[in-house]
Amino acid sequence: MKLAIRKYGDPILRAKGRRIEEVDDDIRALAENMLETMEAANGVGLAAQQVGHALQLTVLDVSQVEDRPSTMKLNGKSVPDLEAEMPLVLLNPVVRLGEETELGSEGCLSFPEITADIERAITVELEAETLEGDGLRIEATGLLARALQHEVDHLNGILFIDRMSSAAKASHSSRLKRLQKESDRL
Numbered sequence: 001m002k003l004a005i006r007k008y009g010d011p012i013l014r015a016k017g018r019r020i021e022e023v024d025d026d027i028r029a030l031a032e033n034m035l036e037t038m039e040a041a042n043g044v045g046l047a048a049q050q051v052g053h054a055l056q057l058t059v060l061d062v063s064q065v066e067d068r069p070s071t072m073k074l075n076g077k078s079v080p081d082l083e084a085e086m087p088l089v090l091l092n093p094v095v096r097l098g099e100e101t102e103l104g105s106e107g108c109l110s111f112p113e114i115t116a117d118i119e120r121a122i123t124v125e126l127e128a129e130t131l132e133g134d135g136l137r138i139e140a141t142g143l144l145a146r147a148l149q150h151e152v153d154h155l156n157g158i159l160f161i162d163r164m165s166s167a168a169k170a171s172h173s174s175r176l177k178r179l180q181k182e183s184d185r186l
């Protein structure tokens, strides 16, 4: 089932996600619906907050973006074909950032029509749990590294505008105000 995507201005986007201690049918159904919602919106990632749940749960799929490559190691082993491991469903993720950073373009399904260059770590290491209750460790670069940072931020109530330069934020201010007003009306 496709879920409604919450837009900027909705207070749930600022809520820190609760840890998921037990995977039950509700969590499995939510993950399934989030995958369907992300795919329908052509997104590379979606966090539980964006569909109205303050939980440590996110889904990602970077395999359809051909012009922005990624590398991925899963539990220490290189993944030659990213598509084989996508989509990812990650519970309770914790990310460790590499020291070097770079600017790269980002958008967000909760901020339609807004993109901006955001500074992010080039490499990340992430530990999370799967729906099956297994632990996993991902080392990533490229778009996957960026998307993981963006999604883990969501799970902590942090939005990409918080990481925009003040100039970029100023250039989007009227659009941001409009989004906020629209959310207030809902």
Ligand code: ZN
Residues within 6 Å of the ligand: 107, 108, 109, 110, 150, 154
């Ligand atoms: Zn986002």
